[in-house]
């Protein structure tokens with residue numbers, strides 16, 4: 001049962017938020033011994049965390065209000081005490097979004113670092129079986145054990161509640177197939193001029209990305225006669241660009257039946273040196289590894305898959321399939337609807353890639369300015385790109 005909020009709790013929350021706002025580090029240090037760095041004042045009209053309040057109170061850098069030591073220490077103290085980097089206020093802004101909007105570069109960089117640390121820690125906990133999903137499994141296990149002792153009073157989530165949660169998740173996937181790779185692969189696609197849509201109206205691919213795809217193709221396939229592989233055909237933009245350099249071998253892995261149909265209609269199965277592998281990369285790549293395939297260039301751009309999938313792709317497969325001097329490229333689109341998320345995932349990826357044995361070079365490409373205009377996303381579920389610069393990764397093995 002949720003704990004009751006008392007007058008005292010509200011007063012403490014107000015005092016913590018106020019100390020954060022005033023950048024009063026000594027007072028905040030004392031108050032955080034009693035209360036959380038993530039308190040909310042339930043009586044406030046605008047929901048805000050202490051971190052949001054502290055950053056908002058810095059003011060605009062362009063007005064000569066560059067954050068100084070006090071401001072920096074306040075933000076750092078809140079983060080050290082567990083303030084959440086991606087908490088949203090009622091304006092749908094994270095603390096980092098506010099720092100960016102105010103031009104507070106120093107604070108923004110601190111928030112990016114905090115996000116990177118949190119994401120890496122979260123991924124490590126998941127890998128060790130200590131994350132949310134592992135906790136759920138353990139709860140289920142506890143549940144069964146408690147059921148063996150009928151007299152014991154059940155305090156954990158009941159089977160019925162677990163079923164209810166599963167039903168909600170299934171409903172969400174039915175509503176938005178991009179939340180689940182297998183659901184997406186079973187869904188109906190629509191090819192329209194300049195855009196490929198899934199059954200839930202998500203834009204799977206759009207032709208404004210042509211310049212980005214062409215550059216990716218050049219980086220993984222810079223000259224004639226190489227052996228290259230692209231994972232995810234979509235609208236065929238990157239594969240068409242790869243073809244201009246006449247590869248000796250051009251492997252395409254694609255899992256959606258309607259995309260296979262399109263590949264067939266457009267004659268890709270008959271092109272010299274092209275091999276289409278029908279299926280999910282998760283099923284195809286182990287076979288290619290077994291066959292001892294070695295490639296000069298590999299590109300990855302799938303859909304309805306998360307960062308964890310990309311990490312498996314490079315840490316388990318690219319390291320086995322890529323030639324010593326080969327180049328690996330991947331579509332860097334995660335978090336591209338919020339600058340701070342994009343900056344954090346870009347750094348997390350760079351760290352993970354390095355751990356897997358890859359150096360990363362980044363090339364910045366300006367995206368068309370019209371992407372900020374909602375009109376250009378009409379008919380799609382949501383704009384998946386709202387930031388100004390695409391950071392194109394080029395990965396080679398660490399020398």
Ligand SMILES: C[S@@+](CC[C@H](N)C(=O)[O-])C[C@H]1O[C@@H](n2cnc3c(N)ncnc32)[C@H](O)[C@@H]1O
Pocket residue numbers: 181204205213231232233234235236237238239253254255256259279280281282301302303304305
């Ligand atoms: C964003 S599109 C690729 C766009 C492509 N780069 C282009 O230039 O048009 C993603 C593609 O990956 C495919 N795909 C999604 N999940 C996959 C998986 N697990 N294995 C292989 N292909 C997958 C989708 O069906 C879709 O064709």
